[in-house]
Amino acid sequence: MALLATLADFAEKAPSFSATVLIAGLTLCFVIFLRELLSKMRKTDLPALPAVPGLPIIGNLLQLKEKKPHKTFAKWAETYGPIYSIKTGAHTLIVLNSNEVAKEAMVTRFSSISSRNLSNALLILTANKNLVAMSDYNDFHKMVKRYILQSVLGANAQRRYRPHRDTMVENICRHLHDQVSSSPDEAINFRSVFEDELFGLALKQAVGNEVQSIYVEELGTVLSKKEMFKVLVTDFMAGAIEVDWRDFFPYMKWVPYKSFENNIHQITLRRKILMRALIQKRKQEITLGQVANCYLDRLLSESNGLTEDQIMVLLWEPIIETSDTTLVTSEWALYELAKDPKRQDRLYEDIKNVCGIEKMTEEQLPLLPYLGAIFHETLRKHSPVPIVPPRYVHEDTQLGGYFVPKGSQIAINIFGCNMDKNRWEDPGEWIPERFLDEKYDPTDLYKTMAFGAGKRVCAGSLQANLIACMVIGRMVQEFEWRLEEGEEEKVDTVGLTTHKLHPMQAILKPRRSSA
Ligand code: HEM
Numbered sequence: 001m002a003l004l005a006t007l008a009d010f011a012e013k014a015p016s017f018s019a020t021v022l023i024a025g026l027t028l029c030f031v032i033f034l035r036e037l038l039s040k041m042r043k044t045d046l047p048a049l050p051a052v053p054g055l056p057i058i059g060n061l062l063q064l065k066e067k068k069p070h071k072t073f074a075k076w077a078e079t080y081g082p083i084y085s086i087k088t089g090a091h092t093l094i095v096l097n098s099n100e101v102a103k104e105a106m107v108t109r110f111s112s113i114s115s116r117n118l119s120n121a122l123l124i125l126t127a128n129k130n131l132v133a134m135s136d137y138n139d140f141h142k143m144v145k146r147y148i149l150q151s152v153l154g155a156n157a158q159r160r161y162r163p164h165r166d167t168m169v170e171n172i173c174r175h176l177h178d179q180v181s182s183s184p185d186e187a188i189n190f191r192s193v194f195e196d197e198l199f200g201l202a203l204k205q206a207v208g209n210e211v212q213s214i215y216v217e218e219l220g221t222v223l224s225k226k227e228m229f230k231v232l233v234t235d236f237m238a239g240a241i242e243v244d245w246r247d248f249f250p251y252m253k254w255v256p257y258k259s260f261e262n263n264i265h266q267i268t269l270r271r272k273i274l275m276r277a278l279i280q281k282r283k284q285e286i287t288l289g290q291v292a293n294c295y296l297d298r299l300l301s302e303s304n305g306l307t308e309d310q311i312m313v314l315l316w317e318p319i320i321e322t323s324d325t326t327l328v329t330s331e332w333a334l335y336e337l338a339k340d341p342k343r344q345d346r347l348y349e350d351i352k353n354v355c356g357i358e359k360m361t362e363e364q365l366p367l368l369p370y371l372g373a374i375f376h377e378t379l380r381k382h383s384p385v386p387i388v389p390p391r392y393v394h395e396d397t398q399l400g401g402y403f404v405p406k407g408s409q410i411a412i413n414i415f416g417c418n419m420d421k422n423r424w425e426d427p428g429e430w431i432p433e434r435f436l437d438e439k440y441d442p443t444d445l446y447k448t449m450a451f452g453a454g455k456r457v458c459a460g461s462l463q464a465n466l467i468a469c470m471v472i473g474r475m476v477q478e479f480e481w482r483l484e485e486g487e488e489e490k491v492d493t494v495g496l497t498t499h500k501l502h503p504m505q506a507i508l509k510p511r512r513s514s515a
Pocket residue numbers: 106132133134145148153317318319321322325326329379383384385388389450451452453455456457458459460461463464
């Protein structure tokens with residue numbers, strides 16, 4: 001009111017027309033300012049978030065020493081509820097553990113929480129957020145998401161790559177048959193066979209062929225496919241969980257941490273050199289007129305505006321994404337089936353009823369709802385991406401009825417959502433039948449939060465579904481699976497995604513001849 005009176009007083013002394021305009025303008029500004037202030041005050045009237053008690057300066061960091069924060073977060077949710085805050089050094093991290101609050105953050109309040117907050121390691125490894133999955137939500141993101149969907153992950157592109165997937169599945173069957181026939185009583189490491197084939201598929205989609213080896217001029221040596229896998233996949237996965245303590249104390253950024261920096265820079269440099277060689281190889285093939293219809297061809301033809309470094313990381317993205325989470329899902333599903341003969345028999349009978357003596361095909365997937373249920377239950381219990389790459393709140397907002405201030409970081413704990421006792425009966429048990437309930441649409445890929453939600457939902461969910469379901473189904477159609485003794489207890493995970501720490505060892509008995 002005092003401000004309004006001062007304005008009136010000022011107007012009396014000013015020439016009448018311009019004074020009226022001025023008063024109107026200033027009054028409008030004041031009303032806007034007042035509205036903003038009131039809306040802020042209303043927000044802060046919301047209750048404060050429950051906070052997990054921690055220590056001064058370091059907050060809850062010591063409680064997160066074990067490299068499986070998703071499990072600690074889910075445990076805290078039992079005491080503090082589905083949404084609470086913790087302190088990670090200088091930062092406030094808001095942790096979401098139920099489908100309701102996670103969806104509110106990913107869909108309803110997305111516009112206030114749409115940018116990424118990456119660790120120092122991830123910033124370097126993603127060449128400053130140049131991946132579709134790690135970029136902020138902006139024009140660059142929309143453009144490169146369109147590229148990857150049109151060229152690799154969308155329905156049309158996946159139809160084009162169908163022969164590659166079929167070849168991959170049959171190669172896996174052939175390798176396993178060979179191993180079983182040469183040593184029938186020996187346990188088999190399914191992962192080592194699948195990993196190699198899946199990486200081959202990733203290379204075919206990205207650069208047009210499987211590349212069994214490549215001469216890398218900058219290294220002066222030939223790299224085998226196994227060595228390429230290490231440079232492009234394994235090293236990144238290890239680097240991504242490297243902790244730089246300066247992430248938690250930004251005011252200490254000036255302190256050098258040489259061992260961390262050297263390690264991450266080495267990983268990035270080796271990847272860059274190898275990707276450059278792969279790109280060079282494809283460019284030579286293009287000049288020779290070899291058609292491949294791969295992602296690189298598209299990136300090169302669309303490259304106006306994309307730098308060489310951007311093309312390199314964008315091309316690398318589907319290689320790492322194809323090679324990891326689908327493998328995690330398929331291995332856990334086969335582990336659960338090998339442990340559970342009754343459910344394995346049920347799946348086998350279903351496949352036999354639908355396919356007879358013929359090999360199962362992708363066209364038959366919609367006719368196999370139990371296989372679909374196995375896929376979704378595995379995604380739920382083993383949450384391949386347990387925590388969504390952190391988001392950043394760039395304007396004041398609210399979640400779950402609590403005020404969430406600008407500057408907070410958000411961790412969406414998918415594992416916590418999938419273990420929520422209020423949503424899932426016996427969440428710790430693997431019960432695929434729960435997804436046969438008629439409340440679920442069999443074609444819905446998003447029955448759990450495994451793929452995220454909203455505008456940043458996983459772009460690779462269709463590919464993941466096709467590959468994992470075909471691999472699980474064909475493996476059970478081809479072999480009877482039993483865990484080797486002592487395997488049942490080996491449920492520990494390692495890494496950024498929920499990789500089985502000990503690759504599954506299973507005894508396989510062929511159900512069909514290798515022909
Ligand atoms: C079972 C397998 C998979 C799971 C559980 C999974 C899960 C996820 C999750 C949780 C996100 C983050 C969503 C967010 O930030 O809100 C994501 C994003 C993404 N995923 Fe997947 N993913 C899988 C397979 C794949 C595959 C095979 C590819 C590609 C080859 C892929 C490509 C992507 C991309 C490009 C994004 C970024 C989407 C965007 O930011 O707009 N994913 N995925």
